[in-house]
Amino acid sequence: MHTFKIFSGLSATLSDLLNSLSSYATSRLTRLLLSILSCGPIPRHIAIVMDGNRRYARERGLRVGRGHEAGFESLKGILEQCLRLNIRCVSVYAFSIENFTRPQEEIDDIMHLAKTNLKRLSEEGELLHRYDVRVNVLGRRSLLPLEIQQSMQELEESTSSHRSSILNVCCPYTSRDEVTTAIRSAVSDARAGLIQTDEITSDVLFSNLSTQKSGSPPLDILIRTSDVKRLSDFMMWQCSSNTSLEFVKTFWPEFGIRDMVPILLAYQRKVVLSRID
Numbered sequence: 592m593h594t595f596k597i598f599s600g601l602s603a604t605l606s607d608l609l610n611s612l613s614s615y616a617t618s619r620l621t622r623l624l625l626s627i628l629s630c631g632p633i634p635r636h637i638a639i640v641m642d643g644n645r646r647y648a649r650e651r652g653l654r655v656g657r658g659h660e661a662g663f664e665s666l667k668g669i670l671e672q673c674l675r676l677n678i679r680c681v682s683v684y685a686f687s688i689e690n691f692t693r694p695q696e697e698i699d700d701i702m703h704l705a706k707t708n709l710k711r712l713s714e715e716g717e718l719l720h721r722y723d724v725r726v727n728v729l730g731r732r733s734l735l736p737l738e739i740q741q742s743m744q745e746l747e748e749s750t751s752s753h754r755s756s757i758l759n760v761c762c763p764y765t766s767r768d769e770v771t772t773a774i775r776s777a778v779s780d781a782r783a784g785l786i787q788t789d790e791i792t793s794d795v796l797f798s799n800l801s802t803q804k805s806g807s808p809p810l811d812i813l814i815r816t817s818d819v820k821r822l823s824d825f826m827m828w829q830c831s832s833n834t835s836l837e838f839v840k841t842f843w844p845e846f847g848i849r850d851m852v853p854i855l856l857a858y859q860r861k862v863v864l865s866r867i868d
């Protein structure tokens with residue numbers, strides 16, 4: 592318990608300190624903090640619902656597109672921080688299957704955005720290469736325009752030999768669809784006589800979820816930004832047992848190391864505590 596007290600005390604003090612510093616000092620300090628954090632237990636897999644691009648733009652009187660651009664910059668920054676910390680896997684919710692019910696005009700905008708972001712991500716080849724990141728696109732991509740499907744495939748192929756880390760881009764994804772797909776494939780295997788019905792266990796279904804098939808480690812932390820406290824059909828099974836759920840107020844484009852540090856400290860505290868028990 593003693594260790595726990597020191598940890599909570601430390602994390603509260605650091606958070607206070609961060610909040611009271613200028614952004615210049617914060618960036619110096621957070622870099623230092625990152626290197627301190629890297630000595631402690633590091634989460635294996637972080638999933639993020641990148642919420643708040645539109646509200647960020649609206650509050651500043653910017654076009655929605657600018658909000659999404661800022662969101663992409665934020666993703667790049669966070670991804671690099673995670674990679675520096677040796678976090679093996681990052682999953683992001685880029686587009687929900689539910690979003691297809693939105694007005695056509697808006698869907699066209701989103702598809703345009705998807706195309707732009709895929710292109711940008713490919714241009715980040717250097718980052719993906721340096722950190723040996725394999726990109727997987729998870730979800731029902733047959734619902735997307737052909738051109739986008741092709742870019743996704745190219746991105747996956749160009750990084751398929753990378754082994755150190757994983758970036759899962761969930762697009763278009765929902766948990767319910769992921770589970771349904773796993774069940775459908777088990778049923779079809781059963782019909783073909785490849786598996787007995789009573790061999791279809793939750794372990795078998797779980798191992799057929801797209802995250803598991805792409806080799807993702809257990810989900811340690813799920814983050815949702817922009818002060819929305821819902822899962823919105825993201826990683827529902829993956830986060831059902833031992834995942835820390837972190838809801839933060841910051842809009843996604845503004846989410847940074849300042850928000851990450853308290854989350855990582857809380858995780859380290861949890862691990863230390865579980866070792867004491």
Ligand SMILES: *[C@@H]1O[C@H](CO)[C@@H](O)[C@H](O)[C@H]1NC(C)=O
Nearest residue numbers: 642685686687689690701823
């Ligand atoms: C998709 O829909 C969800 C839920 O309505 C929303 O929170 C999210 O911002 C939408 N994503 C995009 C890219 O429009």
Ligand SMILES: *[C@@H]1O[C@H](CO)[C@@H](O)[C@H](O)[C@H]1NC(C)=O
Nearest residue numbers: 776777780786795798799804
């Ligand atoms: C997926 O499900 C099949 C049965 O449909 C099972 O044989 C297999 O072990 C499961 N796991 C993976 C990773 O394919």
Ligand SMILES: *[C@@H]1O[C@H](CO)[C@@H](O)[C@H](O)[C@H]1NC(C)=O
Nearest residue numbers: 811833834861862863865866
């Ligand atoms: C839950 O996760 C933490 C952090 O990864 C770990 O230390 C702990 O042993 C886990 N507990 C269970 C019951 O798996």
